[in-house]
């Protein structure tokens with residue numbers, strides 16, 4: 001399979017990339033890890049006139065934590081960097097759990113978190129994680145930089161809020177105010193498959209009391225689902241069997257699964273309920289804060 | 292490099308921008324003029340005649356096309372040849388020394404790690420990336436590292452044994 005013809009540029013600075021996208025006037029596409037875009041080009045579902053390969057942009061392969069606890073993931077930070085990250089392993093259990101279940105190890109060597117958010121696949125795992133964590137994307141375009149909260153960034157299946165001349169430069173997870181807990185669980189038929197269903201749970205706690213909660217669902221709707229009601233049900237109290245059960249029920253209600261080759265709608269709803277309950281139950285056991 | 296364009300069965304318009312790339316393949320610097328849409332797998336196979344890199348699914352799923360890109364395992368059917376400009380690529384042809392097999396190849400031979408052999412080049416390069424990073428992996432770690440490579444024949448059991456065999460051999464080599 002061959003992509004249709006395109007011109008190719010590999011700019012050396014973000015400004016240059018933005019200028020190329022601007023000239024491209026909507027017919028240009030950013031190429032990051034290529035693990036979603038190259039397959040689409042080969043199938044000719046995408047046929048841009050110009051590819052702007054950002055892999056040569058210096059200084060975007062980072063992920064780091066600021067002094068206040070804000071986590072920043074640059075546009076060229078690969079899934080594999082996050083899988084091996086000691087920062088995430090010690091500070092961000094939801095991201096750490098997700099990093100190891102994205103695609104397969106070879107795809108993870110190239111694919112990026114930011115690219116995954118831009119791709120906005122309803123079955124993409126990172127969009128759920130970043131939604132549960134209340135993160136945002138920083139974009140740079142002809143008219144400067146702006147921050148786009150994830151809820152507004154993903155505008156629909158495979159659609160994002162970027163203007164045609166904007167590059168997403170980093171994804172940001174705001175600093176937590178309390179102790180961080182949570183996890184990500186994904187059911188896949190085999191390694192490398194997209195989620196039959198997945199659940200991201202991100203909590204901040206003050207002692208035993210939940211002070212902030214985010215729950216988001218993968219693969220059970222036309223786009224990433226923010227199970228806000230389920231999350232709200234947890235805030236202000238400790239995790240008890242009751243509150244966990246209520247949140248799990250509400251998350252299952254928020255899911256809008258469709259029956260397909262990966263499973264029936266009922267089955268997927270059941271998985272959502274089970275996963276949310278499982279993550280929260282693990283967090284509630286004081287010895288283990290990650291799922 | 293006209294063979295690269297014959298493979299793409301569409302008339303090449305005169306204004307198609309062709310780019311010269313320079314890639315270090317198995318330690319040797321190679322240059323080629325490529326259309327930007329040419330995939331790395333096709334440059335390796337058709338352009339450079341390195342047919343050890345297989346294309347199985349052509350949909351980024353099977354890992355038969357795995358090569359090392361600056362030491363990391365990547366799917367060469369999911370990367371453009373132009374993206375490899377200035378980088379190092381290792382294919383299965385780059386594993387063996389002038390007179391002897393690489394220990395990973397020996398392992399696959401000794402432990403019967405292949406049947407039809409279609410997945411084998413990709414398996415061996417994924418294994419090399421693992422052993423370069425982690426010379427003494429557990430069985431679980433081997434399975435994890437190879438989980439992006441599909442094999443329709445072996446049931447994986449002997450592939451895992453082959454890689455563990457190679458790990459031991461490589462370690463005893465570096466010890467002596």
Ligand SMILES: Cc1cc2nc3c(=O)[nH]c(=O)nc-3n(C[C@H](O)[C@H](O)[C@H](O)COP(=O)(O)OP(=O)(O)OC[C@H]3O[C@@H](n4cnc5c(N)ncnc54)[C@H](O)[C@@H]3O)c2cc1C
Nearest residue numbers: 030032033034035036037103111112115116118124125168
């Ligand atoms: C076999 C296989 C299995 C997979 N399984 C999973 C899975 O289980 N879960 C999962 O979440 N994903 C999965 N993926 C997708 C993978 O995670 C991709 O890496 C990811 O979706 C896209 O990231 P990328 O860097 O590869 O982006 P690309 O493929 O380069 O780009 C994707 C899209 O985003 C745009 N884009 C990318 N980066 C930017 C940027 N910085 N600014 C503006 N636009 C940008 C591109 O223009 C394009 O439209 C799988 C992929 C494969 C091949």
Ligand code: FES
Nearest residue numbers: 347348349354368
């Ligand atoms: S041929 Fe590249 S992954 Fe199957």
Ligand code: FES
Nearest residue numbers: 406407442443444
């Ligand atoms: S040996 Fe035949 S596919 Fe693996």
